[in-house]
Amino acid sequence: MPISALDVLDRKMLQELQQDGRITNQRLSELVGLSPSPCLRRLRQLESEEVITGYVALVDPVAVGLSVTAFVRIRLDRQDDRHLAAFEEAVAGFPEVMECYLMSGEADYQLRVLVPSLAAFEDFLRFKLTRIPAVAEVTTSFALRPVVYRTALPV
CATH class of the missing domain: 1.10.10.10 (Winged helix-like DNA-binding domain superfamily/Winged helix DNA-binding domain)
Incomplete structure (x- = not known):
């Protein structure tokens, strides 16, 4: 609609x-x-008409042990359709990835990742993310605390 x-x-x-x-x-x-x-x-x-696409319960990440939020920017060494599709398919299968956006600018993708600890993030980075073909560069920023977090769209 x-x-x-x-x-x-x-x-x-x-x-x-x-x-x-x-x-x-x-x-x-x-x-x-x-x-x-x-x-x-x-x-x-x-x-x-898929204006409403589903219903969910919003869960506090800290309450379920996911206290580390990382924003990860990914640069691929090749941006052809095959490598883009392979990257997107891989990250869609990682439960730690809450959001993934194809970006313009310096990074090809930006992810929001939730994990229980820095050690868990290191494992995610070493054993999952950097093993995806064509990943050339990974830059991470860690959230200190949320300032604004909304799920409601301004309709």
Whole structure:
């Protein structure tokens, strides 16, 4: 669904659902000013058009032992389609990689990696990341603490 096709009610529904993905249809309908049936129809439409792509529980990484956040910039020695695809397939299989972006500028990729310790990061780097063909350079910055962390999009 193109963004222009979202009306005020759709946007209000998305805002509410991003704050509480477990909200009942009854409560959602009250908050957006619709009766329950039309609200549910709109919700199903947003899901079927993949404006809403899923529902998740947000987990505190530190609470589950993942206290080290690393931002890793990767430079490949070859940027042809085969090497890009191989890199992307490899990192998609690493559970430590929370996000991976193809970048413009000095780095080809930027990753957000979560691990329990610096030793675990070293293992990730030595035994996984640097073993991917065409990885030429790896630069890492470690997060000291989050300042802004949002999951809700500004709709």
